Amino acid sequence: MIHPRKNWIPASVSTLFLYMFKWILICGLIGVLVGSASAFFLWGLDWATNWRESHVWIIALLPLGGLIIGLTYHYWGETVVKGNNQLLEEFHSPKKVIPLRMAPLVLFGTIATHLFGGSAGREGTAVQMGGAIADQFTKIFRLRPRDRKVLLxxxxxxxxxxVFGTPLAGAIFALEVFVVGKVRYEGLLPVFLAAFVADWMCHAWGIPHTVYAIPFVPALTPLNLLMAIGVGILFGFTARSFSFLARYWTAIFKRLAAWPPLRPVIGGASLPWLSG
Known part of the structure; x- marks a missing residue:
C-alpha cells in the first residue's frame, strides 16, 4: 500500500522558503523603522545646522551643550555609553539585547552637538540607531545567537x-564591519534587503541626501594604481593612529575629570583654543 506523503514540499525547499519569509518580514520591519529614524535624524541635523548658522552666538555655549549631553548619558545612558564598541561586543560575545534607548540618545547627542557647533559624524549615529532598533527583534522572534548576528x-x-543614501555601500559595510576580511554569506539577503528598504523609506518621507558629484574618473594606469596603493597604506596608518590617540586621550580625560559629564565640558571649552 502506498501511503500519501504528508508534506509534498521537499524539506530543503520548505526550509529555504521559511528562511526567506522570516528574513523578508524582519528586514522589512527593520527597514521601515530605521529608515524613518534616519529621516527624522537628517531633518534634525538640517534644522540644527540652519539654526546655528543664523545664530552664531550659540557656539559660545558649546561647553553647556557638552554638559547637557554628558548629563543625559550619565543618568540615562549608562547602559549604552560604549556606543559602537557595544555593538561589536554583542556581535562577538552575545550577552543581552542592546537597550532601545541607545537610538534616541545618540540621535539627540549628535543633533545637539551640531546645534552648539561641535563636530560629530553621522556614521556612528547611523550604526548605533540601526543596531539598537534591529536588536529589539531578537526577543520578539526568539532568534538564536547565530541569527542575531545577521540581525545586527x-x-x-x-x-x-x-543616512547616506547608499544602500549598496551600506550593505557591504555591514557585511564586513563585524568580521574584518570575511563576508557572512547567510546574511546577504537580509543585509541587502534591509538596506534598500531603509533607503526607500527615508526617501518616502521626503528627506533628500547630499549629492557629491565626481567630475571624472582617472584612468587605470600603472602610476595611478601605485598611487592608490600608497594612499591606501597611508589611510591605514592614519586610522591606526586615530584609534591609538582616541584611547590615549580618553584615558587622559578620565584622569582629569572623574565625573563623566565634566569631560565634554572640558572638550567644548578647549575647542576654541585648539582651533586657534
Missing amino acids: SAGVSAGFAS
Whole structure:
C-alpha cells in the first residue's frame, strides 16, 4: 500500500522558503523603522545646522551643550555609553539585547552637538540607531545567537544606507564591519534587503541626501594604481593612529575629570583654543 506523503514540499525547499519569509518580514520591519529614524535624524541635523548658522552666538555655549549631553548619558545612558564598541561586543560575545534607548540618545547627542557647533559624524549615529532598533527583534522572534548576528548586520546596513543614501555601500559595510576580511554569506539577503528598504523609506518621507558629484574618473594606469596603493597604506596608518590617540586621550580625560559629564565640558571649552 502506498501511503500519501504528508508534506509534498521537499524539506530543503520548505526550509529555504521559511528562511526567506522570516528574513523578508524582519528586514522589512527593520527597514521601515530605521529608515524613518534616519529621516527624522537628517531633518534634525538640517534644522540644527540652519539654526546655528543664523545664530552664531550659540557656539559660545558649546561647553553647556557638552554638559547637557554628558548629563543625559550619565543618568540615562549608562547602559549604552560604549556606543559602537557595544555593538561589536554583542556581535562577538552575545550577552543581552542592546537597550532601545541607545537610538534616541545618540540621535539627540549628535543633533545637539551640531546645534552648539561641535563636530560629530553621522556614521556612528547611523550604526548605533540601526543596531539598537534591529536588536529589539531578537526577543520578539526568539532568534538564536547565530541569527542575531545577521540581525545586527541588517540593522547596521539599514542605518548606514538610509543616512547616506547608499544602500549598496551600506550593505557591504555591514557585511564586513563585524568580521574584518570575511563576508557572512547567510546574511546577504537580509543585509541587502534591509538596506534598500531603509533607503526607500527615508526617501518616502521626503528627506533628500547630499549629492557629491565626481567630475571624472582617472584612468587605470600603472602610476595611478601605485598611487592608490600608497594612499591606501597611508589611510591605514592614519586610522591606526586615530584609534591609538582616541584611547590615549580618553584615558587622559578620565584622569582629569572623574565625573563623566565634566569631560565634554572640558572638550567644548578647549575647542576654541585648539582651533586657534
